[in-house]
Amino acid sequence: MSKGFGSPYFPPSTPRSVDGGIRAKSARGRIASTWWSTRFIEVLESTGMGGRLSRGRNYARRGQVIALGLSAGQVTASVQGSRARPYRVRIGITAYGKAEWSRVEERLAADAWFAAQLLDGRMPPDIEQIFADAGLTLFPSGRGDLALDCSCPDWEVPCKHLAAVFYLLAERFDDDPFLILAWRGRDRDDLLAHLGTGADAAADADAATPLTELLDVFYTSPERAGMTSAAATGASLLDQLPAPEVTVRGAALTDILRPVYDALRAPRHGEP
Structure with a gap:
């Protein structure tokens, strides 16, 4: 049941101890130690509910969260409070569909730096602008962007159980920024596959000649493959360049270098 505002005050209670909880x-x-998890926590702390947030941090550090799962559009958790049955917690967010993610991936694929940063375990600082350019947001801009629900009797939002899950989720984001993207609807493997497809397509578009058409000449020298050069036609490379203004002891640089180029152009002993 979703919670409202202006609810009765529930006095502090002592949670039941948990063995093997998530601490x-x-x-x-x-x-939260990274800029991206801090951005997420700012949404929670902007509510100004200091007492509940403090108890939520205490719950997270005591290991009161028994289970925590993330999928596209939602985070679900089980939190042990003062009652015998753990409370069910849900944090929902809009998961983007195929069309929205196509706009994002098109922009990400244009710069391999974004994928490199993510693979290195870092969220690129400019990624928020990538989403903005696609008409989307990566992080929730406020509590209104999230659906918050807990089965506990406290009607205030967020309760300490929701707060505990927020803090543990921020630590998960610290360790793996791909989780933020998965929450928005695109998991790591799918994202990298789509970015790789875009990169391969760009490489194919830039290729002038298919490799299969070059196999016969790939391991031969250019001249033996029928390709021409200045040396093969008898024209001096020096004669094709603009005359340099450099002189060596009064002689033009091209005149100094010409014997060297002639020697390089001459056929070696035993060559036709």
Whole structure:
């Protein structure tokens, strides 16, 4: 059941202890170490509900979250509170479809730097602009972009159980920025496959001659393959260049270099 506002006050309660729960790696201070997970946490902390957020961090560090799963459009979790049955938590977000992701991938494929950064475990700083250029957003801009639900009796949003899941999710984003993209509807393998397809198509478009048509001459010298050069036609490369203004002891540079080029052009012993 979705929660509302202006609800009765529920006094603090002591959560039941959990064995094997998911614990936040951060033991104190802020949770979220990268700029992209911090952007996500800012949405939560902008609610101004300091007490519940503080208890949520405590829940995350105590290991009260029993299970946490992420799929396109939603995060689901099970959080142990003070009651015997764990609470069900859901954080929903808009997952983009094929048409929206095609616009994003077209822009990402134009610069291999984006894929390289993601593969290195980093979210490129300019990726938000990529989404903006496609008419989309990567991160939720506020609480209104998210569907928040918890089965606990606290009607305030977010409750401490939702907050605990937020903080653990931010740490997951720290470790793997692809999870943010998967939440928006495109998992790692599909994204890289689509970016690779775009790169291959661009390479094919730039190729002047198919490789299969060059196999006969690939391992031969240009002259023996019937290709011509300045040396093969008897014309000096020096005669084809603009006259340089450089002189060596009063002699033109081309005159100094000409004997060298003539020697290189002359056939070697035993060659036709």
